Amino acid sequence: xxxKRNRKKTKAVFIGPVQIGAGAPVVVQSMTSTDTxxxxxxxxxxxxxxxxxxxxxxxAVQDGEAAAAIGAIKQSITVPLIADIHFNYRLALxxxxxxxDAIRINPGNIPAxxxxxxIRAARDAGIAVRIGVNSGSLDKTALKKFGxxxxxxxxxxxxxxxxxxxxxxFTSIKLSLKSSDVTxxxxxxxxxxxxxxxxxxxxxxxxxxxxxxxxxSSIGIGVLLNEGIGDTIRVSVTGDPxxxxxxxxxxxxxxxxxxxxxxxxxxxxxxxxxxDLAVLARKVERAxxxxxxxxxxxxxxxxxxxxxxxxxxxxGIAGGHGSGILFKxxxxxxxxxxxxxxxxxxxxxxxxxxxxxxxxx
Amino acid sequence: xxxKRNRKKTKAVFIGPVQIGAGAPVVVQSMTSTDTxxxxxxxxxxxxxxxxxxxxxxxAVQDGEAAAAIGAIKQSITVPLIADIHFNYRLALxxxxxxxDAIRINPGNIPAxxxxxxIRAARDAGIAVRIGVNSGSLDKTALKKFGxxxxxxxxxxxxxxxxxxxxxxFTSIKLSLKSSDVTxxxxxxxxxxxxxxxxxxxxxxxxxxxxxxxxxSSIGIGVLLNEGIGDTIRVSVTGDPxxxxxxxxxxxxxxxxxxxxxxxxxxxxxxxxxxDLAVLARKVERAxxxxxxxxxxxxxxxxxxxxxxxxxxxxGIAGGHGSGILFKxxxxxxxxxxxxxxxxxxxxxxxxxxxxxxxxx
Numbered sequence: 001x002x003x004k005r006n007r008k009k010t011k012a013v014f015i016g017p018v019q020i021g022a023g024a025p026v027v028v029q030s031m032t033s034t035d036t037x038x039x040x041x042x043x044x045x046x047x048x049x050x051x052x053x054x055x056x057x058x059x060a061v062q063d064g065e066a067a068a069a070i071g072a073i074k075q076s077i078t079v080p081l082i083a084d085i086h087f088n089y090r091l092a093l094x095x096x097x098x099x100x101d102a103i104r105i106n107p108g109n110i111p112a113x114x115x116x117x118x119i120r121a122a123r124d125a126g127i128a129v130r131i132g133v134n135s136g137s138l139d140k141t142a143l144k145k146f147g148x149x150x151x152x153x154x155x156x157x158x159x160x161x162x163x164x165x166x167x168x169x170f171t172s173i174k175l176s177l178k179s180s181d182v183t184x185x186x187x188x189x190x191x192x193x194x195x196x197x198x199x200x201x202x203x204x205x206x207x208x209x210x211x212x213x214x215x216x217s218s219i220g221i222g223v224l225l226n227e228g229i230g231d232t233i234r235v236s237v238t239g240d241p242x243x244x245x246x247x248x249x250x251x252x253x254x255x256x257x258x259x260x261x262x263x264x265x266x267x268x269x270x271x272x273x274x275x276d277l278a279v280l281a282r283k284v285e286r287a288x289x290x291x292x293x294x295x296x297x298x299x300x301x302x303x304x305x306x307x308x309x310x311x312x313x314x315x316g317i318a319g320g321h322g323s324g325i326l327f328k329x330x331x332x333x334x335x336x337x338x339x340x341x342x343x344x345x346x347x348x349x350x351x352x353x354x355x356x357x358x359x360x361x
Numbered sequence: 362x363x364x365k366r367n368r369k370k371t372k373a374v375f376i377g378p379v380q381i382g383a384g385a386p387v388v389v390q391s392m393t394s395t396d397t398x399x400x401x402x403x404x405x406x407x408x409x410x411x412x413x414x415x416x417x418x419x420x421a422v423q424d425g426e427a428a429a430a431i432g433a434i435k436q437s438i439t440v441p442l443i444a445d446i447h448f449n450y451r452l453a454l455x456x457x458x459x460x461x462d463a464i465r466i467n468p469g470n471i472p473a474x475x476x477x478x479x480i481r482a483a484r485d486a487g488i489a490v491r492i493g494v495n496s497g498s499l500d501k502t503a504l505k506k507f508g509x510x511x512x513x514x515x516x517x518x519x520x521x522x523x524x525x526x527x528x529x530x531f532t533s534i535k536l537s538l539k540s541s542d543v544t545x546x547x548x549x550x551x552x553x554x555x556x557x558x559x560x561x562x563x564x565x566x567x568x569x570x571x572x573x574x575x576x577x578s579s580i581g582i583g584v585l586l587n588e589g590i591g592d593t594i595r596v597s598v599t600g601d602p603x604x605x606x607x608x609x610x611x612x613x614x615x616x617x618x619x620x621x622x623x624x625x626x627x628x629x630x631x632x633x634x635x636x637d638l639a640v641l642a643r644k645v646e647r648a649x650x651x652x653x654x655x656x657x658x659x660x661x662x663x664x665x666x667x668x669x670x671x672x673x674x675x676x677g678i679a680g681g682h683g684s685g686i687l688f689k690x691x692x693x694x695x696x697x698x699x700x701x702x703x704x705x706x707x708x709x710x711x712x713x714x715x716x717x718x719x720x721x722x
Contacts, residue, residue, distance in 0.1 A: 136669065136670030183616060206628045206661075206670070208627050209639060209643060211571060215575050215579045215608060218576045218583065219612065219615050222583060236628075236629035238627040238642045238660070239639035240639070244629075247572070250577070251580065254543040254580050255543065264569050264573065266569050266570065267567045268392065268605075277599055278570060281569060285570060310541075310567070
């Protein structure tokens with residue numbers, strides 16, 4: 001069941017065939033951490049990202065060689081590709097020529113006088129542009145006016161860029177207003193959401209390694225999505241970007257926005273727990289990683305409370321001394337030896353999900 | 362700088378000397394995963410929790426032997442101790458006799474007819490009680506009325522318990538309305554916050570292992586704290602409870618509610634990155650783990666963008682080929698060899714924080 005909530009009505013923008021905004025499902029995206037000039041490594045990482053659920057992928061275009069690599073990368077991937085440009089507008093022009101499905105530009109480091117040429121090239125190619133405002137590289141006018149990269153400064157910078165794009169008749173725009181400060185990020189997106197209808201790309205920037213990134217992104221992205229704001233999300237993790245998928249889909253599942261992949265609930269264990277639940281949880285998480293089917297799997301530490309406490313789960317194990325109870329929807333099904341917990345659970349899950357259509361919404 | 366925000370004004374409740382509610386700082390708590398009857402192991406885990414920042418600790422009281430162990434545990438710890446009781450009200454009475462600083466009871470599994478005796482004992486001992494409603498073990502009347510453990514069902518169960526406590530003149534109450542469903546949990550706490558002024562203990566129950574627990578807890582607890590709701594928090598992690606402190610303080614820092622411990626910001630790395638930032642971030646995180654001093658540490662993947670993008674950081678490293686720039690508040694200080702990154706950063710941080718008073722608010 002996907003929760004209905006009042007989502008802010010935004011305009012639709014397409015990146016390849018993927019719709020962003022106007023009621024489309026919230027799209028999950030990521031960015032490669034490879035050197036884009038290394039075509040083979042970049043393709044390989046993109047494929048791993050796609051298997052993990054990535055629906056749009058961005059690559060850094062740091063120089064002409066990286067821009068020139070986009071054509072070759074595009075030939076070997078199916079997911080739409082976004083070229084990330086800083087400083088040099090010529091890299092944007094070359095990325096568009098190479099077939100990028102969208103470009104991201106940072107108005108803080110590409111002078112307005114060069115943007116006209118980029119906008120016309122994007123329009124001629126029929127692709128979208130993300131205006132990616134960033135607290136760490138805000139344009140000088142906004143920074144000077146507000147003295148610091150506050151939420152208002154991010155919003156003003158975005159609005160000024162929109163004005164320029166619109167003056168050239170270009171409206172295939174999505175916006176991001178990222179900050180490493182979670183509260184500034186929340187405030188900036190709330191404000192821009194009241195002021196424009198362009199679809200929003202949500203993210204907390206420089207969020208750190210996995211656990212810290214999960215915390216900051218879950219709060220920043222979670223608070224906004226819960227208010228109906230946001231059309232596509234990117235979780236930034238320092239490390240393997242495949243980890244970003246785990247966090248992104250975890251956020252969407254927790255809010256009932258997209259039910260993709262298993263939701264594993266497991267008790268925090270206490271003095272009543274008679275099995276090594278942490279080890280069991282890790283094993284089950286690993287065994288189910290990357291599965292798209294949605295079901296609620298409960299791993300409970302005691303036979304007495306377990307099945308009842310997890311009655312909402314589709315399936316679960318409640319562990320006792322050396323053996324446990326397999327239960328479905330709160331009802332005990334059979335007794336299972338502790339060594340068979342993972343295998344038994346997987347067999348039952350496979351039987352439950354076989355024939356189910358994979359539904360990414 | 363601690364952000365001022367409109368916090369819901371709640372009543373004050375004391376657990377030992379620790380104030381919950383009425384404007385006190387949001388208190389971080391945890392629960393042991395040891396067998397409470399194993400006094401030595403439980404004391405050792407409590408000490409680890411306290412070193413990591415735990416301000417209130419709860420232990421499971423699964424039987425008479427566990428209740429009897431509370432006195433001995435109390436003698437060896439300084440942090441206030443809460444006894445967690447299910448099913449058997451006599452365990453609550455024994456825990457109070459043993460000197461517990463508060464008890465947690467679950468109205469879903471302790472019959473109202475036995476609660477009077479527990480409430481009188483708590484009143485005579487001058488301690489507080491947490492009414493801990495839980496979606497997985499809701500009382501039968503509420504469950505029957507609503508058909509499922511919905512937010513409304515959790516709220517009704519809590520309100521009925523409050524009525525019973527108040528009818529006996531007992532008001533040293535805090536409340537929790539936990540669910541493994543993040544949206545139900547948010548809705549339940551919002552609703553109860555409108556209906557009573559008792560302080561609220563926030564938590565998402567059965568949240569899973571570290572990363573999933575970080576996601577669910579950050580959204581559930583984060584959304585509520587950001588609305589000014591919540592007086593004490595517990596992050597539930599399947600695994601070593603010390604991990605709960607990392608997530609709890611991460612949430613409080615991200616929202617600017619309590620600035621305890623270093624905030625490490627690091628870029629997600631991209632094709633422009635010339636150092637192994639993920640390894641550096643992990644090393645720095647480990648080296649700074651458990652530190653109470655608040656400062657913003659930036660780890661950036663490129664020398665060109667790094668210092669500027671992280672100008673808000675107190676200190677940082679921007680890495681290039683084989684060496685990097687140490688910077689403070691966006692200004693380059695000196696060049697450092699890659700092998701010296703961690704040591705150099707630590708020495709500078711120690712110099713910056715020496716003499717600073719440890720301030721847990």
